[in-house]
Amino acid sequence: MTVRRLHISPDLSLPQDTVTSTLIVYGGKGMGKTNFGSVLVEELTKSGLRWSVLDPLGVWWGLRHSSDGKGSGIECLVLGGSHADIPIEPTGGAIVADLVVDETANVVIDFSRKPSGEMWSIGERIRFVTEYTLRLFQRQGELVKGLRREPLFQILDEAARYIPQIIPSGAVDLAKCVGAWEQLVEEGRNIGVGVGLLTQRSARMNKSVSEVADAILSFRIVGPNSIGAITDWLGEHVPKDQIKIMVETIRSLERGRCLVVSPGWLKFEGVVGIRQRDTFDSSATPKPGEHARRVHGEGAKPDLEKYIERMKATIEKAKQDDPRELKRQISELHKQLAKVQKVTPKETREKVITKTVERRIEVVPREVKKEWNRLQEKLRLVNGHVDLLSQAMGRIPEPSPHASLEVAGIPVRLDPSMPKSQIDIEDARGRRPFMVNVGAPTSNGHSNLPPGERAVLIAAAQFGSVNKDQLSVLTGYKRSSRDAYIARLLNRGYIEVQGRMVAPTTDGVSALGSDYEPLPTGSDLYQYWMAKLPEGESKILELLVRNGGQPMERSAIDDATGYKRSSRDAYISRMMAKRLVETPERNVVRASRELFDN
Numbered sequence: 001m002t003v004r005r006l007h008i009s010p011d012l013s014l015p016q017d018t019v020t021s022t023l024i025v026y027g028g029k030g031m032g033k034t035n036f037g038s039v040l041v042e043e044l045t046k047s048g049l050r051w052s053v054l055d056p057l058g059v060w061w062g063l064r065h066s067s068d069g070k071g072s073g074i075e076c077l078v079l080g081g082s083h084a085d086i087p088i089e090p091t092g093g094a095i096v097a098d099l100v101v102d103e104t105a106n107v108v109i110d111f112s113r114k115p116s117g118e119m120w121s122i123g124e125r126i127r128f129v130t131e132y133t134l135r136l137f138q139r140q141g142e143l144v145k146g147l148r149r150e151p152l153f154q155i156l157d158e159a160a161r162y163i164p165q166i167i168p169s170g171a172v173d174l175a176k177c178v179g180a181w182e183q184l185v186e187e188g189r190n191i192g193v194g195v196g197l198l199t200q201r202s203a204r205m206n207k208s209v210s211e212v213a214d215a216i217l218s219f220r221i222v223g224p225n226s227i228g229a230i231t232d233w234l235g236e237h238v239p240k241d242q243i244k245i246m247v248e249t250i251r252s253l254e255r256g257r258c259l260v261v262s263p264g265w266l267k268f269e270g271v272v273g274i275r276q277r278d279t280f281d282s283s284a285t286p287k288p289g290e291h292a293r294r295v296h297g298e299g300a301k302p303d304l305e306k307y308i309e310r311m312k313a314t315i316e317k318a319k320q321d322d323p324r325e326l327k328r329q330i331s332e333l334h335k336q337l338a339k340v341q342k343v344t345p346k347e348t349r350e351k352v353i354t355k356t357v358e359r360r361i362e363v364v365p366r367e368v369k370k371e372w373n374r375l376q377e378k379l380r381l382v383n384g385h386v387d388l389l390s391q392a393m394g395r396i397p398e399p400s401p402h403a404s405l406e407v408a409g410i411p412v413r414l415d416p417s418m419p420k421s422q423i424d425i426e427d428a429r430g431r432r433p434f435m436v437n438v439g440a441p442t443s444n445g446h447s448n449l450p451p452g453e454r455a456v457l458i459a460a461a462q463f464g465s466v467n468k469d470q471l472s473v474l475t476g477y478k479r480s481s482r483d484a485y486i487a488r489l490l491n492r493g494y495i496e497v498q499g500r501m502v503a504p505t506t507d508g509v510s511a512l513g514s515d516y517e518p519l520p521t522g523s524d525l526y527q528y529w530m531a532k533l534p535e536g537e538s539k540i541l542e543l544l545v546r547n548g549g550q551p552m553e554r555s556a557i558d559d560a561t562g563y564k565r566s567s568r569d570a571y572i573s574r575m576m577a578k579r580l581v582e583t584p585e586r587n588v589v590r591a592s593r594e595l596f597d598n
Helices: 016-020 034-047 095-100 120-141 172-191 223-235 240-250 305-320 323-343 346-361 366-395 451-465 466-474 479-492 504-511 524-530 537-546 554-561 565-577
Strands: 006-009 012-016 022-026 049-056 077-079 106-112 152-156 195-200 215-218 258-260 266-271 404-407 410-413 424-425 435-437 495-498 501-504 588-591
Touching: 006 034, 006 266, 006 323, 006 410, 012 120, 012 266, 016 034, 016 195, 022 034, 022 223, 034 049, 034 195, 049 346, 077 501, 095 106, 095 305, 095 524, 106 346, 120 172, 152 172, 172 195, 215 223, 223 240, 240 258, 240 266, 305 366, 323 504, 404 554, 410 479, 435 451, 451 466, 451 479, 466 479, 479 495, 479 504, 504 537, 524 537, 537 554, 537 588
Parallel strands: 022 195, 022 215, 049 106, 049 152, 077 106, 152 195
Antiparallel strands: 006 012, 215 258, 258 266, 404 410, 424 435, 495 501
8 A cells, every 4th residue: 555645845755754753944034934834734634644833923823724714724723822722821831732642633832922912921931842842752652551652743933942052051941941852852753753843043953953853954044153053964964065065055045945955864855845835824924015814714623622621620730739820829819909908998908808818718729728827917017018108108298390319320300290109210312211110109009119120120021031131221220230120129039030031920020010011912012112212223113114024134224224334233232132123144134023913
């Protein structure tokens, strides 16, 4: 009997043991990586082979729709993201892996956004991918009635973010993630798991993973660092006199064509044109003046009932066992008590508090009831301190029109028309990078942090996880002041610091109060920053967004704006710190995907 092959190209088909092989796919933005991945899972589906996609961008859901968006594509389950059949949580990596291993459905795992629409933080994404990968390896390797499980092909998009060559000092979670993927790639074939790693940043890809690939597929790449990473791999697998020819080929490839090199497994070296996908291209970026393409109808879905019931039970169990979930519940109770304090007369306040605590305490494990009693007593003390602070604020005199002071070395002008709880910070150029509160209670009853600590905590909370250099750009504080505020926030338990990365804790976000709002998403995020950026940055950002998120040469930006190279690079550097722009290659810049609506 003839075994069906995977027809990815008129020039090349892959054997069915692709499902347990390792493929590395390189290429610049828009050159055809995602199209190849989609074609591959279409072919795996036709051959009855299982697959799963880890999607950090939220662009793989189109697989379930036909290419024109009007019919059905291939049947798959979408977990997480804005097109979810079932939502997922950042703590649910192991739960999702259990479903992928135990069930027969092909799965797209979208960890770009939470059910609320909020973007997952970098730390949440790394921890989710790590837990998922470790659990997938463990469960897929189990014997069921003495037999191995059916093989599975696992795709990871933007793989270099999760398996980088360089791991910053103190980045423990990232190191665990790299270790999990090293194990899966090196031993995956033995347990029936193949891996497809897609990335536009070949220079960042961890060599301990890429060097054991059975094949590389490279779409067009022009960056010297990215080219260098590929030549390193080629140097281990092809004669040196052919490497230069292959590099020149990679630089000049047309969109959709790629160089395939697999001397051992496929015994093939050459350029092939990947066929167009049969499913909806949900990753396509609209061209200037065009609206985003939309789908009609639900597409191809499996029977969701059993999956929903399964996920419901396991998620609830995970919440009961997860100390982070318990911590979240405690934080939520703090907020509820603060609202009660604000609206309830003092004589009835304790009755309402007691009833709230009794109702909430039923859903937490018995072993923490003693902790709740301790918290109740502490909350009574905190309420007394808040009252004293409010009285003290009432004794602060109105500022003189000519009063001034300095905060972190920045001249501060006190406006007598403003509330006493605010100061307007104005730098030497007349810009107002931020407004800070200096001591009044917020609307939810929390006492505010000092302005420097609050500014640093807000920046960390808005971006989920930022490095210290980004904090200097976002807040305007110099290194010495910035590091002092970080140390104080760390001592309060409001942030976590790993190497140079700073991330807020649940208590830290709670301490900001209800007047803190996370950054918006999509076009709302673009409008938010356009109202805040200085002229140089806003002018370049508007130009990049008008270009539809497509890369622009830096020289083209100079021509359009009239800025000199030094000024242009300074503006771009500051916008990179705000995650508004990306530099996929050395001399090109594009607007971040997060500024566009899906």
